[in-house]
Amino acid sequence: MAESTPQAAEPHRAQWKTQWGFLSAAIGSAIGLGSIWRFPYVVYENGGGAYLIPYFVALVTAGIPLMILEYGIGHKMRGSAPMSFAKINPHWEWLGWWMVIFVMIGIELDYSVGIAWCVSYMWFSLTLAWGADPNGFFFQQFLGVTAGPHVIGDIRSPILLSLILVWVLNWLTVFFGVEQGIEKANKVFMPLLFVLILILVGWTATLPGSKEGIVRYLKPDFSRLGDPKVWIDAYSQIFFTLSLGFGIMVTYASYLPRKADINFNACVTSLVDTLVSLVAGLAVFGTLGYMAAQTSKPFAETVQHGIGLAFVAYPQAISLLPSLPALFGVLFFLTLTIAGIASSISILEAFSAAMIDKFHYSRKSVVTLLSVLGFLGGIIFTTGGGLAWLDIVDHFLSHYGLFIACILQCALLWVYGAPRLREHVDSVSLFRVGRLFDFSIKYLIPAILIVLLLNDLMTDIRRPYGGYPW
Ligand code: PFF
Numbered sequence: 001m002a003e004s005t006p007q008a009a010e011p012h013r014a015q016w017k018t019q020w021g022f023l024s025a026a027i028g029s030a031i032g033l034g035s036i037w038r039f040p041y042v043v044y045e046n047g048g049g050a051y052l053i054p055y056f057v058a059l060v061t062a063g064i065p066l067m068i069l070e071y072g073i074g075h076k077m078r079g080s081a082p083m084s085f086a087k088i089n090p091h092w093e094w095l096g097w098w099m100v101i102f103v104m105i106g107i108e109l110d111y112s113v114g115i116a117w118c119v120s121y122m123w124f125s126l127t128l129a130w131g132a133d134p135n136g137f138f139f140q141q142f143l144g145v146t147a148g149p150h151v152i153g154d155i156r157s158p159i160l161l162s163l164i165l166v167w168v169l170n171w172l173t174v175f176f177g178v179e180q181g182i183e184k185a186n187k188v189f190m191p192l193l194f195v196l197i198l199i200l201v202g203w204t205a206t207l208p209g210s211k212e213g214i215v216r217y218l219k220p221d222f223s224r225l226g227d228p229k230v231w232i233d234a235y236s237q238i239f240f241t242l243s244l245g246f247g248i249m250v251t252y253a254s255y256l257p258r259k260a261d262i263n264f265n266a267c268v269t270s271l272v273d274t275l276v277s278l279v280a281g282l283a284v285f286g287t288l289g290y291m292a293a294q295t296s297k298p299f300a301e302t303v304q305h306g307i308g309l310a311f312v313a314y315p316q317a318i319s320l321l322p323s324l325p326a327l328f329g330v331l332f333f334l335t336l337t338i339a340g341i342a343s344s345i346s347i348l349e350a351f352s353a354a355m356i357d358k359f360h361y362s363r364k365s366v367v368t369l370l371s372v373l374g375f376l377g378g379i380i381f382t383t384g385g386g387l388a389w390l391d392i393v394d395h396f397l398s399h400y401g402l403f404i405a406c407i408l409q410c411a412l413l414w415v416y417g418a419p420r421l422r423e424h425v426d427s428v429s430l431f432r433v434g435r436l437f438d439f440s441i442k443y444l445i446p447a448i449l450i451v452l453l454l455n456d457l458m459t460d461i462r463r464p465y466g467g468y469p470w
Helices: 004-012 019-030 033-037 039-045 048-077 081-088 090-125 134-142 157-175 177-205 210-218 222-226 228-241 248-253 262-295 306-320 325-359 363-382 386-416 418-428 436-462
Strands: none
Touching: 019 177, 019 248, 019 262, 019 325, 033 039, 033 090, 033 228, 033 262, 033 306, 033 325, 039 048, 039 210, 039 228, 039 262, 048 081, 048 210, 048 222, 048 228, 048 248, 048 262, 048 386, 048 418, 048 436, 081 090, 081 248, 081 325, 081 386, 090 157, 090 306, 090 325, 090 363, 090 386, 134 306, 157 177, 157 325, 157 363, 177 210, 177 262, 177 325, 210 262, 228 386, 228 436, 248 325, 262 306, 262 418, 306 325, 325 363, 363 386, 386 418, 386 436, 418 436
8 A cells, every 4th residue: 555655646746846946945944943043052152163063074974964865765756755765665654654743743833833923023023012121021921921831821812823824824835836835935035034144144243242242153162072062962953953854855855856966955955054054143143242242241141042042132132223123123033934934834845745645635635734733733832831832842852753763764774775875866966975875874873863862861861851741
């Protein structure tokens, strides 16, 4: 059954219209909220410019080979993750389902709510609604944070309204299909995102104190390279930022024409994601430097990451701007929104494609159903207890789910044969990956992932994460 279904779906497979269409969609998936509100902080915390060494080592030894693997499988098997894996071996179809279900429940539901916050803040920027207390505004007034996950509290209507908008965008883009929806949208989103980031960088460069911030961001501290945590952070970052292990890149590559340079595309996707994250960091740290100078606080005290950076530190900095603060705020939150939407549509597509391949349902009905379910499932995160739930789901599902899925994906290559896949990708690519690819996929990446997994497990056992699950 598993094998006959894929064959039947083959002739109707959609295709990217252009190479840039494919690349912009894949890059759109990779660049996300994490690239802007997490990556720069990880760089700063792990030795500044020196962190780029472990990061590039992780990119070359794990990120790019795994990306080639995912592109290679999708391109060769021409299917979503479950269908492609089933073609390799029918007993492995479940792994594809695991991936697309995990990413839908573990990431998409809460990620969309994160985008919804950005949408709300775009609106709030117009009036600088957070006033003199961005922290209180965000946690109390906006999120209405309760005592913990056991106290659900009420649904926060601004978040709910923004979430509806996010899901309408997700739905509309994926509804119209690969070429008319995802490709067209990303061909607008990506150039717009690059321009927005450049405007933000240029703007912050004019602010007093921004240079200090940028120096703090990138000043290399090579002594940190001896710390295993720095290397662990680099490797953990790579998988998430490149959207690996969730069947997304497999699905996107399944829409490539037969003649498509897999190795080149994998390198371009990974490098552009890194470059954009690095450049976004200039804007982030430039702004933090400006804020430190304005408030005369020590720089280390102004630095925040994740939601603290986007929804507390940034609003505070925006309020301090000498001119056009509302415009700056709108541009910043628009940047986050676009980065987030391009990632979230890739997740919706990965799951939708799996359902379409397997059951031959129409795209329009699958995407509509999944969007409604995705929106309904996300409502829990719009409540007062939502932040706590978001934290739990993010930590346990996305972290562990991702590592385990990537390990199993490498295990699948033991079944299929790494040299066989390498021959395929090399046969369509300008430059060849060589035998190092086999070594990396079969031994190195699984070994690294097992270390990451054990490290996380031990940390959680020693010091239960935020007291959860106990
Ligand atoms: N790569 C995205 C980011 O860095 O924010 C997040 C992401 C998207 C992760 C899609 C996983 C995924 F499947």
